[in-house]
Each structure stands twice: as structure tokens, then as C-alpha cells.
Amino acid sequence: MSEHQLDARRLLCPMPVIRVQEAIEKLDAGDILQVSCTDPGALQDVPAWCRVHGHRILSAAQTGDEVHIRIEVIKQDTPA
């Protein structure tokens, strides 16, 4: 398990979601991704994307103009 940072500040949705998706593709199950965003919409969209892909949101909060989301990577199988 390792910790990773993703700076998605100044990106407008859906770019933060796309960056999260690209980052998670390269991570292993159990890894933690910490994302920073400035688009307040990321507070809804990044967790929504994580829910549909089965990743676990450990925390999601807005502090001032920034949104910080902490994700645990869960890998799921697709039918063969």
C-alpha cells in the first residue's frame, strides 16, 4: 500500500474526474490517492465516479476554495 498525491486544482469538471481515473488505473488495490481540486463540483463528481467503480472514499471535504478527497483504490473484476 502506498500514498499518492494528485493536484487537480484549476481544472474544471470533468477534468478532475478524468485525472483521478487516469491516476487510479496505474495504482494497486489498497493504495491511497489524495486529490486536491478547486472546482467545487469535484466534491460531488469524484465520489460519484468512485462509487460506480467501487473505490472507497475515506474523506471528502471543502476547505476554503479547495476540495480535498482521499480515496482507497479497490480493484474489481469484469466478466471474462
Added chain:
Amino acid sequence: MGEKSALICYAARLFSHSLFDIFMSTQRKAISLISGGLDSMLSTRVIMDQGVHVEGINFFTGFCVEGHTHAIRKKDKQKPKRNNALWVAEQLGIKLHIVDVIEEYKEVLLNPAHGYGQNMNPCLDCKGFMVRKALEWIQQHDYDFIITGEVVGQRPMSQRRDTMPVIQRESGAGDLLLRPLSALNLPPTKPEREGWVRREELYDFSGRSRKPQMALAAQFGFEDYSQPAGGCCFLTDKAYSDKLVDMWAHRSSRDYELDDIMMLKVGRHLRPRPHFKLIVAREEGESRFLEGYRKQFTHLFSSSHSGPLVLIDGEVGEDDRLLAARIAARFGQGRDADEVDMEITDPDGQSETLKVQPMPASEIPQDWYV
């Protein structure tokens, strides 16, 4: 129909129709183009109900209409900030892959083989491009076919009886492209011929009426869904298209970067001279967004009165700077003052204060507004 009864119906259909498929044969896999609207939501659900494993795909061109872009504006902050494609995926319980196609999409927009629609919308080339990208995706991920929510006769350019085969042909998807809502109006596709899906359970929707879709939505228990009046693309919007054409007309090439096309969504755009235009924030949210571009553009704000941040796009001389300052002052609280202090700062951080008389609204020609 409530959520519970819809769920019971769904389970019953799965049980009665797909038990054999699920346990006795390989489960087929499809990717569905999810726009966030009702039609792609319905077509996905129709195929899921036949026991097919479906995942969604959504392509981000840079021109997609997203609640969040509007949310730059403060007045819209109370509106829900959801991404409709993600919301649809969550309602359906499927994965959604959002793919950045900004760079590749430039060729579609700049050189559409089939031309533009009413505005700068290259709808037919765009749909062909997206289906081609979906085809690449299914080839890379070993999926079987592609689903779209297209309906014959629904859109004037890309969803006509004569243009729907063009999308199949030019995308390369051929008969791997299934349109479940209109399938009975079209020749059987491979998923139907091979028995991966049951053609008799697909639909024959056609034309611009939304009633069949709304009835099917009710049958599925979908009570909340997005129905964007102008589609999901800024390029169908006249005001946006006018700004895009103006940008190209005053540049040496018809190229663009993501920042260019995002800024066309923000602020008032005024072009007082051919070699520069002003982007005037309409409110606090837009000012904050434009602040992110202060290191790329000469910009102005009033230091004596409250007012918007204004960016200057283009090269400006001394006279231009004074003109820009007078126009910018007109949009601040000092608009009726005899004199306003305007701070003008270049991208390198050099700034000066210009004392100007705000330009009266009556002196700003209407054709300066892009």
C-alpha cells in the same frame, strides 16, 4: 412505478430471460455511449435487462455542457452541481469511463467532412468520431458491441434514416453498433443476429416526439432525468459559436487550446478593435475563474471602486490600454463617476494605474459585443 416495484420487475425479467445466458454461456459485454440524457439511459437499461454486462463511456471534447461550467457563475451556485453522465451511471449501477478526447476532437471540429449544423456543431462527424473511439475501446478491452441512444429522425443531422448508416460505416463499427430504441426500424445488427440480444425486445422509436421515451422511463421507474433543451454540446449554441468564429477570425490559424474554449463560456466578450478583445467577468464567480489567467493575459480592475476583473486578449498599445480601461470602468460601480482608477497589469507583473472616465453605455457600439 416506485423504485421497489421497478426493481422487482427488473429481477423478474432477468430471471425469466437471461438465466440461460448467464449460467450456460459467456456473458456478452457492451459499452454504452452515455451523454447524461434520457435516451442513452434507456438504451443502456434495455440491454442490461437482457443480461448483457454494460459499462458506460463518455467523451469529453471540451465543448460538453456541464453544470460545473455554469457553476463558475455565482448565481448558479444553488443549482445541483452533478455531472449527468455520472449520475446516470449511478442510477443504472454501471461503471462509467470518462475519456479526454480534447486533442483528437480538434480535427473533427476544424475539418468536418460532413460540415456544420445550424451553428458550429459538426454533429455527424462528431457521432462518427465517438463511435470510432468506442470501437477502439471495445477492441482494447475485449467487449462485444456498442450501444447508443440514437433514435431515427430525432436530430436533423446525425439521427436521420440516411445518416445513421454513415455513422456505422465511417466509424468502422458496422453492425457492432446497436441502437436499442430504434433497432426495429433498422437492419438487424450482429448482436441481434447472433442472439446476444433479443431483437423482439428492442424498440421502434422514431421522430422527434419524446412521448415513447417518457413512457419507457416511467416503465423503468426513472422519475428524474436530464433533458437538455439544446443538447449536451456548446457548439449547438449560437452565442457560443459566434464567439468561437470571432476568435478564429482574429487569429492567424483556426486552432484552439482548452483554455481558449473554456474562456468562451465565461464573461462578456467585447472586441473594440480587431487586434484585441476584452473578457469582462459578469460576477464574482467569473472574476475568481478569470484570476487564474492573470499570468497569461494583461488584465484590469478598478482600485477606486468595486468592479469585475477584465482580461485583454491580444496585443495592445497605449491608446488601446486607455480604451480598454474606459470600457472596463463602465462595468464597475464607478460607472457614473467622473474618474475611476484602473489598475492595468501585464502578464510579467508590471502594473500602472490609469485614471479614466468610464465610457458611457451609449458610446459602446452594439457590434463590439461578440
